[in-house]
Amino acid sequence: MAVVAPEDDGRAPVAVREFDAHSERDRAAVERLERACEVGPSGGKLCLFTDLLGDPLCRVRHSPAYLMLVAEAAGGPLGGAEVVGVVRGCIKTVACGRGSNLFSKVAYLLGLRVSPGHRRRGIGRSLVERMEEWFRQMGAEYAYVATDRDNEPSVRLFTARCGYAKFRTPSVLVHPVFRHDLAPSRSRRIAVVELAPRDAERLYRERLGDVEFFPRDIDAVLSNALSLGTFLAVPDAAARQWRGVDAFLAAPPESWAVASVWNCKDAFRLEVRGAPRLWRAAAHATRAADRALSPWLRVPSVPNLFEPFGMHFLYGLGGAGPAAPRMARALCRHAHNLARAAGACVVATEVGACDPLRAGVPHWPKLGAEDLWCIKRLADGYGDGALGDWTKAPPGASIFVDPREF
Structure with a gap:
């Protein structure tokens, strides 16, 4: 279990652990968190709310390998722990767009949410780092994430704090x-x-x-x-x-x-x-x-x-x-x-x-x-040879969007 260090204001530490799909408490807590987090542009503009129909794993469970993590903070309802963050990740093997038979094991990070009352405490970064540990254990060579191009806090988190590079700019039509x-x-x-x-x-x-x-x-x-x-x-x-x-x-x-x-x-x-x-x-x-x-x-x-x-x-x-x-x-x-x-x-x-x-x-x-895909090379030595460093590759004309992760 990874632990986020407490802030200087004396707030309790936050623990990151695996989501328990068989726990009604976990399922209900994640649902409450999802409802509290508006997905979309900030500043009073339109936002898109996603209802996962009672299945927090629905956006990753069809992938070959997947994991879901939650962050818990003390001081929740009735004095127990409160789920204040969540992230999902999955791993697959994909073409790198550089010719036939050039494939790479790639991880996709999605569904990162942090409770509005617990933001700016490093919880999102801790969830990402813990998920990346699992990606490396599973042999993934790269990790990528999709975010709204105008979502400045999200772009800043991944590019300035988590080491991701801006990679592709597809559009959702x-x-x-x-x-x-x-x-x-x-x-x-x-x-x-x-x-x-x-x-x-x-x-x-x-x-x-x-x-x-x-x-x-x-x-x-x-x-x-x-x-x-x-x-x-x-x-x-x-x-x-x-x-x-x-x-x-x-x-x-x-x-x-x-x-x-x-x-x-x-x-x-x-x-x-x-x-x-x-x-x-x-x-x-x-x-x-x-x-x-x-x-x-x-x-x-x-x-x-x-x-x-x-x-x-x-x-x-x-x-x-x-x-x-x-x-x-x-x-x-x-x-x-x-x-x-x-x-x-x-x-x-x-x-x-x-x-x-x-x-x-x-x-x-x-x-x-307008989406922004950011990518990160997870370990030195991965992706060498004919591929080189995929993070530096120029974009091709097309991109294949896996529906299991949309």
Whole structure:
């Protein structure tokens, strides 16, 4: 057990220990902590609250190896210890984006929370350092973390105090789900084909296997119960002559795109808080107009995001050819229809800053976010050879965002 030294003001020390998934006390304490911590921009702006549906481990339990730590301070309710901090971590093997067969064992740190009344005491740093000890024990070569680019306290913690370097700047793109379906292609020249998990795995490994952060266990991702399917957008003529993934890989059309859909709705719920009354009224008005005028006019409406809502995540977005962005748009519209049928309120994806398919992803800027991924080399001697020091590698065009960690 690691202990945080007491502050000069005489407050009690804080102990860091492993979260007990079988303890109702731990589960309830973490839930209270999560509810007390607003996730999102500070300063009275919009914030995003995440409800983990009673499973504090839901965002990491699908990874090959994971751990959750809590920090406890004395003086809690009834004189006992109070959970004042939490962090989660998981480990996987991913492609480094520097060519085929270059993989690295990488740790991902997420869900760092510290109670508002216990901040600025070094608790967050102690949780990170204790988690990094476990990462090293498990043989991880690098650790990385994603945070909001505008979250200055979080960026400062990782870059100035914990030794992380700014690494990648992907964007979270979010689109609301309307009351009506969207046509995948207005010109009807693009068709969407669903792939079986084994066919999807082969396509991903052959076409996207060298994309940065591509998971070596992509088969486990695609076969997970939360993965709702993989879809390939191709010209309509190619779809009519579809002869399977082998024929596609042997002679792909000039342009194509692929993506998979992950069901976050059954893992956690989200809620937008802090929106002005005017925004709420405007969103309500769009829904009212949609109900009154659909299906004739199909008004773009804002779903009720001010109460708990579910989300679908589009992952593994990739493709090739001059029309690939239009193919990606068709996949996003198809994912919208899947989400509408399932009762999800938004579809989100995350793309690299230079990804050419980004231009084809429909989204509402006010619903999205600009991320910052920070990375740290955990031990000297790791990652040498053909890879070199990954923390100093220039970004590629694309990035693979693992849905298990979104």
